[in-house]
Structure formats: C-alpha cells, structure tokens
Amino acid sequence: MYATNYHRASSLSEAEQMLAAAEEGKLLSGGQTLIPTMKQRLAAPTDVVDLRHVAELKGISVSGGVVKIGAGTTHAEVAGSADIQSACPALAGLASHIGDPHVRHMGTIGGSIANNDPAADYPSAMLALNATIHTNKREIAADDFFVGMFETALGDDEIVTAVSFEAPDSAAYQKFPNPASRYAMAGVFVAKKGGTVRVGVTGAGSDGVYRASDMEQALSGSFSPDALDGVSVDPGGMLSDIHGTAEYRAHLVKVMAKRAVAAA
C-alpha cells in the first residue's frame, strides 16, 4: 500500500470538508473493497476519510411502507434487521450471502453501491426495487445512478447518505455464486409492486448491472417462471471471462430469473 493520510469524520459536514481539503481523497466506509484495492496498489488515494463514525449515515427505518437504509449500515445489520426481514425479506437474504461473516461485519450498502462492482449483489436490488439513492447533494433514481462497470452518477465530492424504496408486494434474489470468490456469476433480483415487475441483473452484463426489460414485460403479463420461457437472453451483452463464457452467463441469467420468480 502506498502512503496515505487517515482522517476520521464525526459528521457529514466534517467528511465533506476533509474530502474537499484532500488532494486526491477517497471515502472509506467498510473498507472491504477499498483497502484490498489499496493493498494491491490499484488505488492510491492521498487521503482517506473514514465514515464509520458519522451517525447521520447509520440506521434503518420503515414507515408508511417506505424502507430507508443509511449508507453506513453494514451487510450484517441489513441481514439481521427485523424491520427489513418483514418489509423485504429478499433484501435481508441478499445481504446475508454477501462475502463472509467478517466482510459483512464491516462492508456497507453505501460502499457497495458507490463501488458498483459488476458482480456486486446490492445494485441489482436497487434497480429492481426502484430505489432512490440519497446523497449529500440530491436524490438520484437507481435507474440513473448505475452508469456502467464501476461507474455511477456520483460526483467527486458526493457522498451517498442513504437508499430508500417502497416495500414490494413480493420479491426474491437468486444468485449463482462464483465457487471461489462468491461474487455473483449471475444474480437476479425480481420485485413485484402492484402490476409492475422489475428485474435487476448483476454479475452477467458486460456493462455492469442492468434491468431486463423483456423479462419485466413478460412477467407483468403473468408472474410465473413459465412466463420467461419465450424470453431469450442475448449472449452479445454478457461478460465473458475465465469463470464463464457469454453463452454460459446468458443461460444462467434465465435460470436465476426463473428461480427468483418461483421463490418470490
């Protein structure tokens, strides 16, 4: 790891100031992506601003059917939250399968969506749940937030503060984990709210997380696994790497989508 300067923010405004004062600063939340990346010298921020002690970023609330999760909420806290388990059990389940217990104790939802790893789990849920991403500057619809692989709509000085969404009528997430890393080789989050069905796909698309609009259409007509029989997934838009070919991933997406609908 290259040398860096550590700063601990105790409030959101202090974090903004510390980031603004840094030459090439980076926010440090759970550190479960940033620190491994710094160790590999793939990132070399001059300064890191620790958000773990910022109270404004913590906590889960559910009121009037709207779920709000602070950016600094850990995967373990989402997985273990009785409120999330009753409002959106699929999201609690998703969080409980991220990485391993030690990673879940540190890693946060804000860090995960800001990073937008093409194989991360949360981004698919944010798209399917039609979530709003709250920052220190504005509110962004998930559809506009996830721009491409490791790319989001966030500005350099923008801090994710929370995510919110309306609890779905039913939802499910199915992930085919890479046997070694446990990141998704294909992960599909399906959410139904009234007559609208949204489908978020992670791990598979060559441009990162995406919404499967043809699946959404088919499922809005009939919310059953069979409704997806006639939908074909184009391998042209899929990732291809040592873990799996584009054709393999295209096949997985459909299988995971069917399983998710069956489980929802």
Next chain:
Amino acid sequence: MASISMTVNGRTVSGEAEDRTLLVEFLRSNLALTGTHVGCDTSQCGACVVHVDGKAVKSCTMLAAQASGSSVTTIEGLANGDVLHPVQKAFHENHGLQCGFCTPGMIMAAVDMIERHGGDLDEATVRSELEGNICRCTGYHNIVKSILAAAAEIGGARQAAE
C-alpha cells in the same frame, strides 16, 4: 504518522504507526502479538481474524487507525491463564488442526459464530459461516466437528447457568 491507542485483550496499548499500517501489522509488529496470521494478500483467507468491538473482522482489511479507540481481542486473549477457551479446547480434542496456520483465525471466527448463533449451530450453518476462512490441510471436517463440540459445550454451560 498516527497516534493509535486501543484496548487489546483487556490491556490499554498505544503506539505510533504510519497511517497506512494495517491492524494486523500493528498487532504483530508494534505489539508483538504474532498469534494473528497473514495468509493472503486478497482479504480472502481469514487467518487474520480478530474481534473488534465484539465482532469478527479481517485485521488485514482494516487500518490500525480505523481501530483506534476500539477494543480488540486476538487469539492471545482467549485463554484464561493455562485454561484454554472451550473453542481452543475443542480444536485440541477433536484434532481440528494440522499445520495450525489457519487456526487462530478459525478459532476467532468460531467464537464469533457461537456467540451469534448460540447452541443452535448445525453442520450446514458452520460450513457456510466458514466461507471466509481457508484451511489448506484439514479438509475442514475436524474443524466443523470442533466448532460443533464447542457450541454444544458452551450452549450447555449457558443453560446450566440459567
């Protein structure tokens, strides 16, 4: 340089270290607590697991400065003098280790796991909870056996105390 102070195994410690110092380096180099191991460079193996404020974390994936002000427990803090912690004892009795390199992390992960699940642990849960701890030697069988034995003993002791 960061001035770091924390409680480690019940003892208040402080020291100076570069801001980029990892918690595991601080424990091993500054405090000479070499029971916590480093087995990888990719945050995957779990040899470095310690408890920070009561939760199992990978000490290779946290800066020492992040842990400043916290309470840290390492493998050295488990035994009570010569009396092994029930999880240590279970690993000893069930042949839960061969070379022993992964063992400190395995035991710290196991203590955390048993604290969260109590006596309810079953084999499938133990195996999935060990996702972040890699062992090159044992094939995991006796590690799982050790953790189940310890969970039963700790669960039984808790019931007896109630």
